[in-house]
Amino acid sequence: MGVIMLGLWTACDNKTKSSDKHSETYIRQRVDTIYSYVDQCLVNIDSLFCSQRYYALQQQALQLSEETGFVCLDYDHWIMGQDRSPEWTYEAKKIDNITDSTAVVEMDIRNFGKHTTVTLELRFERGDWFVDDFVSSSDDVADKQNKYSEIKVMENFIKEQLDVREKGKVFTGYWGWVYEDCPELLLRLVMTDNGLECTECTIYRLYSFHNVKVSFDGDYLCLEDYTEEDGKIRLKLKLDDIGDLTGEAYVEHRYIRDFYEGTITLRKDFFYYRDMPNAVSQ
Numbered sequence: 001m002g003v004i005m006l007g008l009w010t011a012c013d014n015k016t017k018s019s020d021k022h023s024e025t026y027i028r029q030r031v032d033t034i035y036s037y038v039d040q041c042l043v044n045i046d047s048l049f050c051s052q053r054y055y056a057l058q059q060q061a062l063q064l065s066e067e068t069g070f071v072c073l074d075y076d077h078w079i080m081g082q083d084r085s086p087e088w089t090y091e092a093k094k095i096d097n098i099t100d101s102t103a104v105v106e107m108d109i110r111n112f113g114k115h116t117t118v119t120l121e122l123r124f125e126r127g128d129w130f131v132d133d134f135v136s137s138s139d140d141v142a143d144k145q146n147k148y149s150e151i152k153v154m155e156n157f158i159k160e161q162l163d164v165r166e167k168g169k170v171f172t173g174y175w176g177w178v179y180e181d182c183p184e185l186l187l188r189l190v191m192t193d194n195g196l197e198c199t200e201c202t203i204y205r206l207y208s209f210h211n212v213k214v215s216f217d218g219d220y221l222c223l224e225d226y227t228e229e230d231g232k233i234r235l236k237l238k239l240d241d242i243g244d245l246t247g248e249a250y251v252e253h254r255y256i257r258d259f260y261e262g263t264i265t266l267r268k269d270f271f272y273y274r275d276m277p278n279a280v281s282q
Contacts, residue, residue, distance in 0.1 A: 021128065022103075024095045030129045031092045031105055031120070038078040038090075045078060051123040051132040057154045064161035067195035069215045069222070072157040077134040077150060080109045080116040088112075103129065168196050168216040175245055176271030182264045183251045186271055187223070189214065198223060201233065207253045209233050221245065230254065235264070243268065 020026055034049045046055060061072040075082050087110070094106040105120040116136055123132035133151040168191065175187040188200035198212040201223070209225040212233065216222070223235040231254045237247035245266040252259035 022098055022100070022124070024098065027095050027098070027103055027105065027122070027129060028092055031107075034131070035078070035090050041084075049131055051125060051130040053123070054130075054132055054151065057151065057158065061154045061157050061161075063194065064158060064165070067215060068161055068164055068217045070157075070161065070217060072154055073150060077118070077136075079111050080114075080118060080136065081111045083112075085112040100124065102132075164216065164218045165191075165195055167218060168221075170239070171196060171216070171221060171245075173268055174200075174271070175266040175268055178244065178265040178267050178270065182249065182262065183260045184271075185249075185251065185264065185266065187266065196221075201225070203251065203253060203256065207255050209253075220247070228254075231256075237264075237266065 021030075034045075037045050037048065046058060050058070065071055076084075079088055089110045091108045092105055093108050095103065097104040101124050103122040103124070105122060107118040107120060109116045109118055119135040120131050121133040121135060122129045124130075133149055135150075136148045171189045172191050173189065175189070177183065177185045184204045186200060186202050186205060187198060189196055190199055191197075196214045196216055198214050201209040201212045209230045211227055211230065212223050212225040214221070214223050219238060221235075221237045223237075224233065226232045226234075232250065232252045234250040235247065236249075237245040240246050245268075247264065248262070249264040250259070250261045
């Protein structure tokens with residue numbers, strides 16, 4: 001009987017604790033806790049206080065930003081700006097729509113004299129409340145009706161950038177120099193889960209660049225490496241009407257006395273040696 005009563009008491013106690021966390025008082029305390037971390041300028045706040053859904057989308061958007069060079073969100077959603085003024089303040093104005101799994105908190109953020117209303121859409125998971133979306137609106141009367149959901153912005157951004165990644169598949173394979181008045185450059189590009197990667201970047205098939213970063217924004221393919229170990233290479237290329245990659249290049253390797261700066265043309269599955277009269281297909 002004692003065991004049964006203990007079990008009933010434990011179940012009731014857990015129910016009470018869960019109910020407490022769903023009270024307006026507790027949610028307000030939770031928001032104050034979150035923003036106290038912001039006030040202390042602590043790092044990784046998103047990983048600590050954002051929902052699993054939000055954080056997963058954010059990380060995917062950041063990865064795609066590195067691939068394409070486009071920025072999804074260019075401000076800090078906690079302070080509603082890129083920088084924080086000494087007079088930055090926050091206030092939880094209203095808490096409502098509390099259910100077992102969701103709640104809504106209306107925040108007033110003041111930064112550099114600008115007031116921004118931010119609606120925090122909270123999700124109850126892992127035993128506590130986490131921010132599942134930031135929905136903001138300006139204090140500008142003309143723009144007050146426009147709502148800015150970060151979840152929707154990230155979802156649209158990810159879709160657009162995945163389309164760019166699909167378009168970038170045309171670059172996979174070997175690309176070799178075409179004309180004699182530029183470096184004998186050979187590239188090999190592959191598509192991975194992290195986007196385009198350069199697995200070979202050599203001059204005369206002797207001198208290699210080992211840390212080439214690749215980005216593609218839907219129009220221009222950019223490659224860059226600058227290390228003491230290798231030297232420096234910078235390419236900004238675009239497909240022309242016949243399918244060649246043409247553009248600007250800067251090439252400097254530590255084992256080569258001269259450097260090259262000018263135009264370059266690369267052709268797929270093609271490599272031309274100075275001592276050979278014809279192109280050699282890979």
